Amino acid sequence: MITNAAGRKVPDKINGEAVIPYQGVGKYHPLGNKYNARISVAANYPSDGNKQVSDLKSALLRAGIKDGMTISTHHHFRNGDLLANQLFDVAKDLGIKDLIWFPSASFPCHEHLIPYLEDGTIAGIEGSMNGPLGKFCSEGKMKRTAVLRSHGGRYQAIQDGELTIDIAVIGAASADAFGNANGLNGPSASGLLGFALADSQYADKVIVVTDHLVPFPCVPWQIQGNYVDFTVVLDKIGIPEKIVSGTTQITKSPDRLLIAELTAKFCDEAGIIKEGFSFQAGAGGTALAIGDFFAQIMRRKGIKARFARGGSNQYLINMLEEGLIDYVLDGQTFDLSGVESMRKNENHVWTSPFTSYNYHGKGNFASMLDVVILGATEVDLNFNANVVTHSDGYLLHGIGGWQNCLFGKTVILPIPLFRNRIPIIRDRVTTLCGPGELIDVIVTERGIAINPLRQDLIEKLQDSDLPIKSLGDLKQEAEEICGVPEPVELSDEIVAAIKWVDGTVIDVVYKVKEM
């Protein structure tokens, strides 16, 4: 075990492979080259462009599926995904063992895979685990150590050859037989396919699976058929109402609304909400409320934003259509308004983790945002934050784009001071996901704390009527109400590693102790 630059103890090997400990923000400069996939030859592909094979099993067999391979999927179908489960059903049928599953994220619907993790069909998961699989992992039941990466970190890892994908299985709402695909049309439409981009570019074999085959050309080709080996048509690859919600809704909780209002007022007083600014909120109830407060301020001031980053939703689309935003640069659509807008509005642009988040590119969009609103499960007095584990040690959330977004010019975490009477400001976060130096402001229902590194913000707000406090004071307030939380004892067995945006290991997750 090595103590990394964030003071966390991390191993020098994970699953038998050497890893690099976190070295500080922007400090790790690899000298290597990107991963170089095998050269393909057009003569080995059907000249009429028809790569369709009869079913998923045939495609996996022709792709050469075998023990120990790494199989990737994406999460654009979220909790409505029917494909990953079918894929591993086939692997189980075929008696394949020790697969590594490399999803861009997994959801409660993937609880179906737990028996395969138990019987050795799947040896481990590299990817975010929301819910049951995270619990399973936390309890030390996975053969391999899990590896969690941000969306950008996943692109980086694939690009840099940190891991190689043997077979990528890309569920596409719409595709042609050549493999051109998009997420815009068809019954499983979710808007875009950016999370599968790296998989298509770098995997050895690529299978596109759709339930909505269109004649060539399927445009726009968010996934380019020139990267695709086989196409498969299934009856149904997703459950529409679980893929995108009909509507996403602003919080009705008075506390959350207060947090949202304080956040928007803070941004206004800090001079962030100005002509041509840019912002990224998100689709949670509080984030939506913040976007709505932003809109009110913008209307009052008569200004507009140059761009907003999605997760898009009806509120953001309304702002785009009202002319309050020039462009939405979108990574995923959270409701039907988002999908519909991406289909028809050319200023609603689909992006990918490559353009938005990849830290091993020549820059990315994340650092260009004036203000970014994010969540957290815990923060410490140095503004370090956790987004994957709860204070009881359970790994229940993925990193998503969270780490990548920390590079925004001002990063604000609007979070309640306590959840279920458990304070969120801790002496030490259970798992470190983001270094405090990148987190500028914590907004709670009982006050706002500004990172001392941001003297510019402190000065701008010095005469404010907003409840500016120290993080220590906020912590004390919470503890006066809820009591000082008991330390949670975890075992010393590592069940998961948390990668930083550059592929280094920032922290690990420990097995929870049996009750």
Place this chain on the structure above:
Amino acid sequence: MITNAAGRKVPDKINGEAVIPYQGVGKYHPLGNKYNARISVAANYPSDGNKQVSDLKSALLRAGIKDGMTISTHHHFRNGDLLANQLFDVAKDLGIKDLIWFPSASFPCHEHLIPYLEDGTIAGIEGSMNGPLGKFCSEGKMKRTAVLRSHGGRYQAIQDGELTIDIAVIGAASADAFGNANGLNGPSASGLLGFALADSQYADKVIVVTDHLVPFPCVPWQIQGNYVDFTVVLDKIGIPEKIVSGTTQITKSPDRLLIAELTAKFCDEAGIIKEGFSFQAGAGGTALAIGDFFAQIMRRKGIKARFARGGSNQYLINMLEEGLIDYVLDGQTFDLSGVESMRKNENHVWTSPFTSYNYHGKGNFASMLDVVILGATEVDLNFNANVVTHSDGYLLHGIGGWQNCLFGKTVILPIPLFRNRIPIIRDRVTTLCGPGELIDVIVTERGIAINPLRQDLIEKLQDSDLPIKSLGDLKQEAEEICGVPEPVELSDEIVAAIKWVDGTVIDVVYKVKEM
């Protein structure tokens, strides 16, 4: 020298590097991997996304320009390009020597660079040379052997690391300071930037130069800023009227119109023009006339094409807007109608040599076309064709997408039987660019020859009133009119190599003898 699979003598080394002789269509299966560019780190790029430097010289210096480097440019500005000349003016000023220029094509406007080829600033050219540079090369005045590749072959060569680009200089009609760029807007608009795609993806350093800077985000990002190191704004990077013509015109020559009519009738009788078919013509006067005849046939039959490949032009756009074509998949726009249509019509899709032509991909669009209409300077009795040299040995044309398009289902060369009293059907083509097995039909003003390999076409046309003849008979007719051409003696000094779509050497070009 080795005799390759086409019976042509080719060297085993070009410019000191080992090369692979042509092995037959679809026969070369490299076992290697793609080129792996260096990993970049976002921390080394401006976090606000502003990569603008003051001028081209600063950008080249910061990109580390030095002797012997390979510098690439693209030809979307065609004969209106002002950038390549300025770029090498800077190199000359800096006293840099032995540069390799790797344009996607060069034009008469680049005659400006001949003094730099003479004084050693530029050691040689890898790329098509239309006009004066071709003549200069033919006369043996270039230090290095030139290498000519198709559009797809150029993508393949870059992707496969056959050559590496040290600095790519990408002229963009429209760009933001981060380097996102497109060819759609601004005074130098030419529609798209597909020819520079590989350069952006694989070059070590990438400089985007524009005369039309827009605030981030410049969308669509045909070139992604995440690949770009520096951006430069110049007053003027192109001469609009030489970049795109106001209008492209159908030929008025009665002979050419006859050839066009015969071609269209042939396609009709062969059953090619049917509901949902696809075609690629081009923008020459004869090709435009063929497109127009196609339109007449389609209207009469009440059918439409699923897609047409551009080079787009006003006639093709009219067909798209009339509903005769569902999609135009475009590689370059040849007139203002093409640019305007690509801007506003989502069914007018910009493509790249990667999607359209790259032979070392998992298939490409070229082989999916039902019929492709191409030109040639010479053909022989086995349907082998030449597209780069004239019968006097002068290298005056590039390959363009010509070789790539030979993979279409039916390939037709509509060509006059003789030009300036020089017959085009020869015993042996001066330079072999395309193997006869891929060329199906030759249409001349005095008859149509079908490749005996296409018995299906011969059978379909057996009762036709069209003047179907053997290629031998057509050759004899031409020689009866013009006389048997004198053989042209060339020196045995190799001045250029012609690559096949897979990177192998299909033929070479010899130095012309002094008059």
